[in-house]
Amino acid sequence: MAAREVPAPPPAGTKVIGRGAGRAAAGLIRMIWPYCLIILLWQCWLVLDDVPALIAPSPLQTLAGTVTGFAQYLPDLLTTLMVIGTGLGLGMLLGITVASLSWFSPMLSGVLTPLTILLNTLPSIALIPIVASIFGYTLYTIIVIAALISYFPAFVLTRSGLDSIPPGAADLLHVLGAGKRRHYLHVALPAAVPNIITALRISAMLSVVGALTAEWLLGTRGLGYRLAKAQQIMDTDQAWQVSLIGVVLSLVIFGIASGLERKVSMKFR
CATH class of the missing domain: 1.10.3720.10 (MetI-like)
Structure with a gap:
């Protein structure tokens, strides 16, 4: 019976880089989510109240x-x-x-x-x-x-x-x-x-x-x-x-x- 091949371990430092990238992404999300929420509320206000562009333009x-x-x-x-x-x-x-x-x-x-x-x-x-x-x-x-x-x-x-x-x-x-x-x-x-x-x-x-x-x-x-x-x-x-x-x-x-x-x-x- 042929021996089953064992997958090679990931290169050293890959997990560290992955964790660092994950922390950086989480930090970026924590930093920008309040502003994204404000922009979303801004757009919802314009759409729901049918605010004309002369009064308030859209975020984009x-x-x-x-x-x-x-x-x-x-x-x-x-x-x-x-x-x-x-x-x-x-x-x-x-x-x-x-x-x-x-x-x-x-x-x-x-x-x-x-x-x-x-x-x-x-x-x-x-x-x-x-x-x-x-x-x-x-x-x-x-x-x-x-x-x-x-x-x-x-x-x-x-x-x-x-x-x-x-x-x-x-x-x-x-x-x-x-x-x-x-x-x-x-x-x-x-x-x-x-x-x-x-x-x-x-x-x-x-x-x-x-x-x-x-x-x-x-x-x-x-x-x-x-x-x-x-x-x-x-x-x-x-x-x-x-x-x-x-x-x-x-x-x-x-x-x-x-x-x-x-x-x-x-x-x-």
Whole structure:
């Protein structure tokens, strides 16, 4: 009786590659299924309510128009990115600086903290005309708005992080004769880094909203201005396409900031 042939085992590493591909596919599905659900609900709404294209175009129509007409939106997208980046950077720098000053001086803390809270209570819509009356109706006003909106999370979280030093560290530095400046540089500021990165993630999204709102109200360039212009001339397709670009921009910025936060949190854990 002839011996039955035994199939050769799969090459080494095949199972590992298969498992890695499966995990990657599962991760991709988890990431995109909410957006697919939104697109499906969008299309169902149009079909079930018989919404005319003049009011709301279909998802495929909006996506196709965005892709084919992306070149005309690129200058406005770059302007908005510049505003967001500059405003976010200035807001984070201002928030960290003011939080550090209030940490060094209780007297400054008693002055700066109430002013910061008062500034945060003002809605951005009400804040824009005030800032515009000071800086004029220019691109600088939009940058200032994005910076002011980014400032509050940076201040609050940095101040909280500066106070969350490891137990006993302050006593040890005091015994060693270290001054408050060394205390700040070697203990307080490193302890505040995870909070600062969290503030960056929160402020990034707020700066996007602030920049688009300010551009929509008083801008002459940018995605917000393009959206306002499309609404004025009742160009529904362009309005939805600009809105789609704004949503994608927000998701990308949020994803980058969240990834940076995870990496920093792992290092400081």
